[in-house]
Amino acid sequence: MPVQGARPDNSPSGRIQDKVAVITGAANGMGRATAERFAAEGAKLVLADLDREKLEALVAEIAGRGIQVTGVPGDVSREADMQALMDEAVAHFGRIDILIANAGIIPEADLASATVDLWDHTMAVDGRGMFLSCKYAAAEMVKAGKGAIVCLSSISAFAGQKGQAVYGPAKFVASGLTKHLAIDLADKGVRVNAVAPGTIDTPAVAKLGKEGIAKVVAMHPLGRMGKPEEVASAILFLASDEASFITGAVLPVDGGYLAQ
Template identity: 65%
Template sequence: MNTQAIPAGLGRMKGKAVLITGASNGIGYATALLFAAEGARLIINDIAAERLEALREIIAAAGNDVQSVVGDVSKDADARAMVAASVSAFGRIDVLVANAGIIPEFDLLTATAADFDHVMAVDGRGMFLTCKYAAEAMLQSGGGAIVCLSSISGEAGQSGQAVYGPAKFVASGITKHLAVELATRGVRVNAVAPGTIATAALAKLSDEYVAGVTSRHPIGRVGRPVEVANAILFLASDEASFITGVVLPVDGGYLAQ
């Protein structure tokens, strides 16, 4: 379990109401800590209730307004409830970080239709639902920023990702289409596309797969969750006020090849 303390910040999210899905581990966890350090008021979500509560306690102990909402982003009622929690607690939602997702390793011949449907439900439908209800609330309060989690697998083909990769192409597509749809209405939509990142999800993949994909990162190592969180913070902040529809690689040069 993560036990990081909250670092000192610069107030870039001061007073902003932020919903982070999939917050109990990995990139979501690092993002929650970083946004808390920057002064955000947080709604954190995950299906892992115990880990989520531990994170809530860390953030609350640092003096931030924070509530946890256990729920499955692929379920319409749960996605609605996450956004409603922010509106109820803070009167609005300013930022959505649509991070929740699963990373199974399937090639085309071993994947089943059920595998495909499950990944698409979480990584595709779940992102659509949280973006839908967050944008709906943002439009009622003057705008906001959405940052989706895509992947290098959502920007380029990879062996062994016949299910996850297409789901992340959905994430990249949602980002671009919603950015155009919402641009004149005060809602910016961007995404990050992480390369191989040192998370618990990575540890579940085969050593052969991880070694192979890591070796293809020109920078010579895997990334750290906080390095992705820093990019998410930038895209969500007012510093990125003229940026929308971007899928930003955070990948050690992987996609530059």
């Protein structure tokens, strides 16, 4: 059964044709769906992920379709890796038009079970990683006087949830960074927006188990999980020139969760 609201034939619109797009966390879930969608739209891709094996397989698959793509393994929480990622993008394609700051982890922990190490690791990946990705991509965009950044936030950045004592605050960082960078970079021609997905059918969510997934699905008025491709469509819109007068927005892609 086709997903309501999805493009039935996934036909490309050409909205980002020949744009150079850097996507972090590209090997799995929403990052992979975004890479696939951007490839179909004719973008030139620079894909990054910590999982070298999956990244190389994805790059080979996309390159096999005649798409210009390169892969750069790395850790978003390491400054040297993010500097190297953006340097590679510029060396390979000459510029950076779009950044999708997607890489992140989703730990499940309440306050009692959360450790300082888990807190620090989550903030390093979900918080510092997004900051570093934006910092070094934006530096290249400012040189060109234009660019679009889309960060991955979450409904957990807006609504309190059980078992999210670490992940939820990290996503507050994502939404806050989006709004502050949008103002900081507006007069330099760089737009910064975010999407806030609800429960999306990804490998990370699958770890919740059947009972856990059923509980969170019941909280979404549309009565189902979202598809990674649906999030990718929202990301595509915000990254494209169709959103040219939108900056500092955090767009829920959540089946109505935050409307309650």
